[in-house]
Amino acid sequence: MSRGTLGPKLRLSMHAAGETGRALLTRVYLSPFMRWRFGRSEPEKLVLAPQDLRASDPTRAAEFVAGRYTFAGKTIVLNEVSPFAVAPPSPAWRETLLGFTWLRHLRAADGLAGKQAARRLVSDFVRSNLRFQPEALDPLLTARRLLSWVSMAPMVLDGADRGFYKAFIRAIAWQASYLLHAGRNTTDGMPRLLCAVAVMQVSLCLTDKVSLRRPAQRWLISELTRQILSDGIHISRNPQANIELLLDLLPLRQSFSARNAVAPPELLGAIDRMMPMLRFFRHADGAFAAFNGMGYTQSHLIATLLAYDDARGKPVQNAPHGGYQRVEGHGAVLLVDTGTPPPISVSQEAHAGTLSFEFSADNFRIVVNCGAPAAGRENWRHLARSTGAHSTAIVNDASSSHFAGGTRKPGMGGRAILSGPKHVEVARDTTPTAVTLTASHDGYRHDFGLIHKRELTLSQITGALEGRDSFLDSRNEPWLGRYPALLRFHLHPAVAARPANGDTQIVITLPNGKEWLFLADVPFTLAETAHLANPEGPRRSVQIVMTLPDGEHTMSWAFLPADPV
Template sequence: MARDHYADRARLGQFVAESAWRRMRAWALTQRWYPWRSRSVPVPSRLLLAPHDLRTGDPTRAAEFYSGRFAFAGKAVLTDGLSPFEIEPPSREWAEELMGFGWLRHMQAAATPIARANARALVGDWISLGCHRLPAAAAPEVAARRVISWLTQAPLILQDADAAFHRRFIRSLTAQVRYVKGASAQARDGRPRLACVIALAFAGLCMADQPKLMRSAQRRLTEELERLVLADGGPATRNPGLLIEWLLDLLPLRQCYGARHLPPPPALLNAIDRMMPMLRFFRHGDGAFALFNGMGPTPADWLATVLAYDDARGRPLSNAPYSGYQRMEAAGTIVIADTGAPPPLPLSHEAHAGCLAFEMSAGRNRIVINCGMPATGRDEWRTIARQTAAHSAAVLEETSSCRFVTAGPLRRICGTPVIDGPAELHVDRMERSGAEVLRASHDGYVRRFGIVHQRSWRLSPDGMRLDGEDLFRPAEGEELPAGARDAYALRFHLHPLVQPSRAADGHTVILKLPGGDDWAFTAPDCAVAIEESIVFAAGGGPRRTEQLVIAGRAHEAPRIAWTFVRVKALMG
């Protein structure tokens, strides 16, 4: 264990040094002389095509922009006749969304001469004001999104434009592609770096005279997709929401290869084919994604658009061992469990301490959830939302099964990765009397408390009953002493539409669901408390809800059995 400790410290030290070097390189890239004047990407003679934007647009937003109201990331700004790029941004998220230009799709949806003229004027403002050097605009992921947005909405921007504006637009777009090309290697691993590579692939296909860029972007795209899309189709970061985000870009990219009469790289086709089934894996009966590892509110319209490209439409996978998730389903009752270790250190900035957490739904009603992440204000809530206590999992001594970089100069240098967490997990899946049984354990608490946590689920064939068991056992196989630090709390966070009411026996809670499909939770010989909770991933922002809590000490009651059962089955 000591050797493991020193190995962890060495790995963290190397990661911090690499992060500091990337930050220095990223700063250098924003300087006046490089890469804006680089000739690594020649100015194209024209744009050959515009990718299809799968993200839906709202034409009413275009009218708001024309009136000077810009609402992004939960903040609204009135420009009072100024350009939005001259306004002090109310938040970093607001500024990044503005600088990413994804909102141009709303003007495209309006499809009016006024919307086209306003889009062209706003793009012209951005170019004239030299906004490319603003911190929010220079972030590699934001710059990549801007390149994709400008390429996608080029017909909107350039229609009715004069020759002088057309030249300014092409030159500015080329400079930004050069910047993304130089900054991509310094971008943070995972979502930011892949966004840069996808933007370069789009640019190579859509801009004329770019054979060199096309080849290099395709090579890097292949490398990133083979590394970030796991064998079962899940993202290496373990955030289910990235499936939707990546497919919204990769599907149009595949179409661009077809439009250029070029064969798409096999890695692109394979990644899409692997990711599509995972969309169904993470869905509950109401269509929402399970809330694991940074997942926020499910963008229902975007998900529906992506699912329209799914040709298989078969039964979802039940076992995603590379991604670290399991799914059980019977007669409309669904259980999705996190049975994986944290992702590698460079990819763990959004990972949560939710090992052995689960979610449960029956029909279109979600019953047990995790707290998830909000759509906006993620920095404000991240520290709380990543804790084990924000998941339907077991918490030992009010600590999390993972440790994160959360504050101080280390966070400014390397972000918020997971620096310690479960490393040894055991997962067994079997069938008993026609029922699915899943058993998993992790060692996330061994180093600090010497305790292994094991959880089991059994879903009945008729979907009417979920039996669970939590077991706390010493890592060395001996009994825990009476004075051990072994206080635990089993937390089951409830969906906000679930109304719990305690039964007279003290260990049963009736769960009233919309539509009258009521369930009961019972834990024999255990007191079940109803406490306040919060769901961060609600559609309108964080929302109050409730949770069921069973507390105890491992040396006194190491084994806790609990059951969710439909009330009509219980009455029968």
């Protein structure tokens, strides 16, 4: 065992031990005694249905009513057979089914059809033994199911008989009590925080749940304090986490008010810190930057959340705790990842993209990262997390972080990041004409003996972006290593690129017809790539690839508007 891999292997062992412990605890919670304990008290009634901020789709509603179930890219058509009684076409399909997040679509159905279908599907689950199976009581799925059930309760219960009403309320209460215990041991990060949110929400929605409310509030406060950083970014560093959590935290805040209960300051403070981050990560076209697990931006969700933003001001430019920088100038937006990997326990979706950036101008994204693929595209996920899928430097085709499995190679990593850059230094210099970011990371220091230093300058006059990438040794001297070092600039699939002027520059044409030029002081080529952050699946695109010449240690480049006027 080499000295360099001892740390990651020990961390992997500890991570695996945690997963095994959580599985054992789940089996304990599902024992007959614990099932009796969680379900021995019964609340009187449901007194509150929180608002669901997610939109409903009438087309999906019509499909469910007709017995057509499409989840995670797979479809099953059933005739008077419950979807809970058939073999799932994929694990992702079954997980989506059991989470009940799709229940909201049925409120968009015409007449009584949606209500009847919703009640029938909930009844199928409540009256089946499936609800006591480990797969159905995965804490994250249970949390999502509870939040869906209480928000959609008016639709589900409209026209229901007393027997179904009691079974429905009993099922909610039992799952909330179960989740209060099992959720504390589930996967760290957003899954655990969502479990705390779900239990807190249920305790406010049901009568006679004061005994549940007190521990739920303590748990919620603990998780919010730990997971929402001082600048409002989630500890996982995934921008998607901010979106998903706000969609549930805002209704929870409303529920406290509706029950005439005082919301904890930690909840209000977390929301206040998280809301500005919605503007921080937005490009000129409204899409979020694809960092650390962020996929396709659902613009309607962002618009809904921004309606709750009382400040409505210019986004902050520096998120030092989350590890991101934002620069704006003359209609251009530059977003840069300047952080270290998140803690191992919350790194399951994190990417090896340190010092990667995204750049947009004229209301279109130009340079992007490949982004996270949609559900059902798991074969792309490991590749999406590699350094090569980001607009940054890559050395010897190896990622700047070690993934579980003891490797840096794309396509081979496990779920957690075990090690990566330990020191990321950032400096910001602002003048009336330009803003310059200078950052460096040591993710390649141990294996290849180099420090990657990146200098990015955004003009406040023209919106042009100029960059300089340096490869230095531990003494801050020029790195003269034997390994190939490349720069990759992944272009958004909506833009077109072609070589020009004798292959000394690239012309980038935006969808509105405006042109930008790419120039560099070393040879570069255009190569194929894939943009993964799309709901319909990967889209072909191109990337600009620069190779560090032998004997050199710097590469300079620029994205310039062809007509800066």
